[in-house]
Structure formats: structure tokens, C-alpha cells
Amino acid sequence: MNAAALQNEAELTVHPLSAHIGAEIGGVDLTRPLSADKVRAIRAALLEWRVIFFREQFLSHEQHVAFSAQFGELTVGHPVFGHVEGNPQIYSISKFRKATRFEGQSLLRPWTGWHTDVTAAVNPPFASILRGVTIPPYGGDTQWTNLVIAYEKLSAPLRAFVDGLRGVHRFAPPQGASGTDAFNQAVTEHVLVSEHPLVRVHPETGERALYVSPGFLKQVAGLAPRESQALLELLWEHVTRPEFTVRFKWEAGSVAFWDNRTTAHLAPVDIFDLDFDRQLYRTTLVGDVPVGPDGRASVALEGSPVGAAAALAQN
Ligand code: SIN
Numbered sequence: 001m002n003a004a005a006l007q008n009e010a011e012l013t014v015h016p017l018s019a020h021i022g023a024e025i026g027g028v029d030l031t032r033p034l035s036a037d038k039v040r041a042i043r044a045a046l047l048e049w050r051v052i053f054f055r056e057q058f059l060s061h062e063q064h065v066a067f068s069a070q071f072g073e074l075t076v077g078h079p080v081f082g083h084v085e086g087n088p089q090i091y092s093i094s095k096f097r098k099a100t101r102f103e104g105q106s107l108l109r110p111w112t113g114w115h116t117d118v119t120a121a122v123n124p125p126f127a128s129i130l131r132g133v134t135i136p137p138y139g140g141d142t143q144w145t146n147l148v149i150a151y152e153k154l155s156a157p158l159r160a161f162v163d164g165l166r167g168v169h170r171f172a173p174p175q176g177a178s179g180t181d182a183f184n185q186a187v188t189e190h191v192l193v194s195e196h197p198l199v200r201v202h203p204e205t206g207e208r209a210l211y212v213s214p215g216f217l218k219q220v221a222g223l224a225p226r227e228s229q230a231l232l233e234l235l236w237e238h239v240t241r242p243e244f245t246v247r248f249k250w251e252a253g254s255v256a257f258w259d260n261r262t263t264a265h266l267a268p269v270d271i272f273d274l275d276f277d278r279q280l281y282r283t284t285l286v287g288d289v290p291v292g293p294d295g296r297a298s299v300a301l302e303g304s305p306v307g308a309a310a311a312l313a314q315n
Contacts, residue, residue: 012041016049021146021263022246023049030057030067030255039070042257046127047205051144051246051258051265058253059131061087064283067255068129072285073308075125079118080171080190084281089309093130093280095271101183107176111236114145115215116264117284119169120192122300125284129257132250136276143247143266144258147209150239151199154210162210162235163293165198165223168301169216192303195221197292198235202261208293209262210239239264250280260287 013026025045028038045052059067061084068074068089077083077091084090106112118124130142151159170193173179179187198220200211214236220228248256258265271278286308290298 012038012045014045014049014052017053017248018246020149020244021050021144022053022248024053024055026055028054030054031059031063033066034070043071046257046259050146050148050263051248051256053248054255054257055251056253057131057255059255061090061281064129064131064281065089068283068285071129071257072126075284075286075306076309077282078284079121079192079306080186082186083309089283091282091284093267093282095278101180102173102177103180104173104177106174109233109236111214111233111240112174113215113269114213114236114240114264114266116147116211116213116260118192118306119196119211119213119216120171120194121287121303121306122194122298123287123289123305125260125306126287127257127259127285128282129255129284130280130282131256132252132254132280134277134279135250135252135254136271136274136278139270139274139276140268140278141247141249142256142268143245144263145239145241145245145265146262147211147239147264148202148207148262150241150244151208151210153244154238159199159208162198162231163208166195166221166292166296166298167198167212167217167228167232168219168221169194169196169213170218171216172218174215190303193301194298194303195301196290196298197294197296199293200261200290201293203288203291207262210235211290212236212239213264214240240266260284261290 015024074089084092117128171187200209212235
């Protein structure tokens with residue numbers, strides 16, 4: 001494929017950014033309502049490329065919500081950590097938000113920080129839409145990985161083994177760190193613990209994805225602790241291999257839209273070595289309950305499904 005833009009039927013341009021994941025989309029103005037053709041074409045690009053990027057889209061909170069709502073129902077900004085005051089569907093991704101959550105020294109491993117959004121919920125959001133507002137001149141890139149290609153690149157015997165496994169996802173501080181009072185209070189007041197299949201069948205494409213969110217998945221059900229740890233470390237190392245990933249350099253006005261059913265991502269930590277500020281805002285779309293290759297659905301061990309923010313407002 002050459003660098004020239006590929007045109008699709010709705011005249012979007014789609015520039016792939018790596019072999020397996022990520023494409024930059026042009027030919028669309030996200031501040032305005034989209035035609036049905038454009039919505040279809042963007043959804044198709046999302047399913048194919050897992051994460052899609054738009055440039056020079058200077059959205060207000062209201063336009064961000066309106067763009068997102070064309071693809072599904074919005075959740076509350078974050079079911080545990082709240083939302084922007086006055087904007088229940090917007091979550092603030094500020095540079096120092098995590099500094100208020102954990103204290104101590106985390107055990108840093110190659111997959112530390114990689115996660116899929118809110119997999120502690122029985123119905124994790126199907127997609128997230130993140131927009132950049134204040135962006136450092138350098139540093140602060142985000143990375144995503146393709147969990148479908150990661151599954152497909154496992155050996156057949158290992159695929160058959162993980163196909164039948166399930167794991168427990170919860171909010172907890174990274175190993176070595178402890179939760180601040182604010183973190184502990186938030187996760188106690190909004191407790192979410194769920195058991196998901198390790199392999200998730202995509203409800204739209206039927207593809208299998210290695211659903212192993214490193215930040216949230218704590219234990220493989222039915223395995224001894226050491227067995228679970230060794231298997232998860234192998235899978236986490238595998239899903240974060242560079243050839244399955246894409247790395248995005250933000251600008252003010254950039255928007256990233258990703259499918260949480262087939263990706264995990266990594267927020268940057270190099271920004272803490274720089275004096276620059278970084279501020280982004282995120283919406284998430286209500287997700288379905290994952291189903292494994294054996295047809296078994298995820299179950300909530302604690303907490304309720306994450307519903308639509310609009311429904312919350314009416315209750
Ligand atoms: C996120 O985890 O959704 C935020 C990613 C980022 O800060 O780049």
C-alpha cells in the first residue's frame with residue numbers, strides 16, 4: 001500500500017499508520033452532524049483499524065458529546081472517578097490525575113500501564129473517544145495495541161488453551177504502590193469486579209481478541225496463583241509486542257476513537273519528566289457484555305453494569 005490516501009464510499013480518506021492498527025481519517029468535519037454514509041464509513045474504519053485518528057477538530061464539550069452520540073449511547077464520564085463538572089458525559093484526562101490515586105513505587109514491567117478502559121465493569125465501554133486540548137510540544141504520545149492480531153499470532157495449542165479460560169478484573173493499585181485515601185474511597189463507593197473470558201468474540205465481526213487488560217486483570221479463574229501469574233505475564237508481554245502497536249503524536253484538535261473490544265492502550269509517563277501541561281477529554285460509549293468462544297458471557301462479581309449517562313440523569 002503506498003502513502004496515498006485510500007478513498008472510501010463516503011469520501012473519507014483513510015491513511016493506515018502501521019501494519020496492524022491505526023489509521024488517520026480525513027475528509028470529515030466532526031464539529032457538524034455526520035451523514036449516515038459518513039457514520040457508516042467511520043464505523044467501518046474503526047472496525048478495520050481498531051483506533052482511528054482525526055486532526056484539526058477543535059470540538060467543544062458539547063460537540064464532543066454530539067459526535068460521540070452518533071455511534072452509541074454515552075456512559076457517565078467515568079463510573080468510578082467521576083466527570084467534568086457540568087458535563088456528566090465527559091471525563092478529564094489531566095496530566096496529574098493519577099498522582100492523586102497511588103503512592104509508593106510501582107513495580108515497573110514492560111506491560112505496566114497498558115489497559116483496556118473499565119474492564120472491571122461487566123459491560124466495559126465498547127469505544128472511547130479522546131480529544132486533545134493542551135498538548136506538549138514533544139512527549140506525551142499514546143500507544144494502542146491490536147488484541148486480535150495478538151490472539152492470531154499465538155501458537156494454535158496456546159490459543160486452544162486460552163480459549164477456555166476466564167479472568168477476574170478489578171480496580172487496584174499497580175503492584176508495589178498503594179491506593180491513596182481518595183482512590184480507596186472511590187473504588188469502595190463504586191465497587192466493580194467482573195469475570196471476563198480471556199478470549200472475547202467480537203459481537204460485530206466474530207473475530208477473537210486476547211482480552212487481557214494488563215491494568216485490571218488480576219487472576220485467571222481456576223489456576224493456581226503461580227500458574228496464573230506466569231500465564232498472564234506471557235500474554236501481557238505478547239500483546240504489547242511493538243509490531244502489534246501504533247504510537248500517536250497528539251496535537252491540539254486531535255481526536256482518537258478506539259474499539260475497546262479489540263485494543264489495549266498505554267497513556268504516556270514521559271510527561272512527568274517535562275514541565276509542559278497536558279489536558280485531554282474523553283467520552284465512552286456503553287458496551288455489551290463480552291462473550292467467550294464457548295458462548296459463555298462475562299459475569300459481574302460485584303457492582304452493576306455501566307449504563308447510559310442520559311438514563312442516570314433521568315433517575
Ligand atoms: C486513557 O487511558 O484513556 C488516556 C490516554 C492518554 O492519556 O493518552
